[in-house]
Every structure is written in C-alpha cells, then in structure tokens.
Amino acid sequence: MAEARDLFSGIVKRHQRRASRIAYHYLGDAAESDEAVQDAFVKVFTHIGSYREELPFEVWFTRILINGCLDRRKATGRRLRWITPMGDTDVDSRPAPPASGGGSPEGRLLAQERQRAIAQAIERLPGRQRTVFVLCHLNDCSPREVSELTGLKESTVRVHLFRAVRKLRKLLGGMP
C-alpha cells in the first residue's frame, strides 16, 4: 500500500501542473480548478483497475479531467441561472496574479494587462475551439492526441485550431 502511495505521489507530481493549467482554462477559477484536479486524481486512483494500457496514461487522465471540468461548468451554469449577478463574474473579475514580466512597476502592470487580455480572449472562444487551442497550443498535445481526448476527428481538430488562432488574432488585434 505504501509503495502504491509513493508511485501515485510521483504520478501526481508529474502531471499536476499541466492538469491545473487545463482545468484553469476550462473553469476560469483557480480554486475550482484545484478541486477539479484533486477529483480527477482521486478518480484515477480509485478506478485504476479500469485503465487499459493501449491508451497512454496521459490521455486517459486528461479525459477524466476534462469530463470533470465540463460537469463543473454545467453545474456552475445551472447555479448561476438562479443567482442575480452582483457584478462582473467573467474573466475580468479574476484576481490579477502577480505578473512576473518586467522588473519595473510599469512593466509588471503592462504584463498583467496583456495576460488578462489574453485570458479574456481565450475565454471568449467557442467551447470546442477553446478546448482544442488550450490542449494543442498551451499543453503541447498533438492534433492526434487532442482527437483521442475529445473524440473529434483529427481533421476537425485542425480546423478548430485554425479558427481559434484566427479569432484570437482578431480579438487581440494581431499582437498581444
């Protein structure tokens, strides 16, 4: 049992950053993406018996994570339907993370603005385009891997990726 725990600890360490990024771009909230990642790892641990080795572990795990994120998005959508918004709830209201770009306060502020604009633009992409772009471009998945993850055809993945890039360029005015 201790050995399994150590092995699992290694798996968590190897995949958690990438998983957190994916969840964050799906959910737009750091705390919620934390929970989604935790849930996905716990699911992996409890259902490890159903894992088939013909599928790469990363693909299997990411599929579990994405399904969990989609469920959470749906649940949040249902919840928000009954709640009167008190203010901005979209990506604008995300707490600005400490920007690491530039040494001067002005440089940091500009970097923050750029990061926020990019996050907003990614958030505005349609669901599938966002998924494909995040997985392909930000998480280094190949179109074939994205196809396995999402169940879309490889050619469809490419089309969504091109459209996403085109839309992002339009939203961000060419350069971020």
Add this chain to the structure above:
Amino acid sequence: MRGRHLSEERLIEYYLQQRGTSAADPVWGAVASAHLATCEPCARLYAETAGFLDAVRDETTLHDASVFSEGRLAAQHDRILRRVDPEGRTGHVLSFPGRRMVRRIERATGFTRRWVAAAAVAGLVAGLLLGRVVDRSFWPAPAGLTASASTPAASLMASQAPAVRPAAHAPDDGFVSVDLSDLDTLGADHTVVLQAYDALTPRVQEEGLSASR
C-alpha cells in the same frame, strides 16, 4: 499551397510541426521550409503568426505559473494524497441499531402485536353482543306482542278498545289524535264488562254540547 503562397492554415501547421507537436508529412515540411526561405511575403506572414502564437503561449505560461505557484501545487499534492489515503482502506458498513437490538425490538413488537390483536377481537365481540342487548331494550316491541303477553282482561280490553291510529299527518311531538266518533261505537257495543264504566262516564259529546250552550 494557395497559388504560389502558403495559406494561413498551412503556416499554422508548419508552426506546429516546427514545435514538434504535429506529425505532419516531413516531406511537405521540407517543401514549406524551402518555400519560406525564398518567398518574402510568406516568410513575413509566418514570422507574424509564429510571433503571435509564441507571445500568447509565453504570456499564458507566465500567467498560469503565477497562479499555480510551487507552494500551491505542493498543498494540492498533499490534499490529493490525504484524500486517497482513506480510499485505500476497505470500507465496512456499520449495522445500526445493531443485530441484538433489532432482535429485541422484533421480540417486543411481536408480543405487543399479539396482545393488541386479541384485545381488538374481544372488543369487537363484546361490542356486537352489547349492541344486540341495547337494541332489544331500547326499541318498544310491537303492540300486538305486548297485549298477548298481558292478562286475559287486558287483552280483552285491548281488543275492544277504540281504534287508536295515528293521524294522517302526525305532529312531531308524538301525540296521537283520537277519533271521537269511535267512542259512540264503543258505547253502542254494550259490552258487559264495560257497562258499569260506561254509566259512570259522562258522554263527551253531551258535555261538549252543554259547554257550547
């Protein structure tokens, strides 16, 4: 290629291939690479596209790294392992309120149930019997039955008594109206037993006439 230039899709495809995330045809990659080396507009467009995508990627990576700091990831790692720990143990269901207690409750309720059933049956039988007794004593028996049970004289009186019948529209207070003409017929019968009484009794009709005068 569209005409002599590379399309935007092709440029993105080439960019992914350069980054090693797309397994496009290597022959096509070599052709595109040669084209970009010679075609200035395509090279410029590619540089723009690649610069844009690199900038988005770098900025997003910085942003994500600042959100998910090492400390945060370490805390997340600990929480995952804590959650996994109880998952590894075999679970067992606690029986509540416990087998012995359940048996005792069953025994107690069985005993009580039998008593309740017996009391209900006894109550029903007693109710039926009492109902029959009360029914008999409460309702008066028919007139004929009462007369037959009395003395012979009474039965004779009853047989010769004026016919007492309820009025067609009997009032609600239960009084019974008596037809006065029946008294005359009673007198006309000259019954031996009643003759003495008849002599002593003033005639109702005569009394009524004298009163009216």
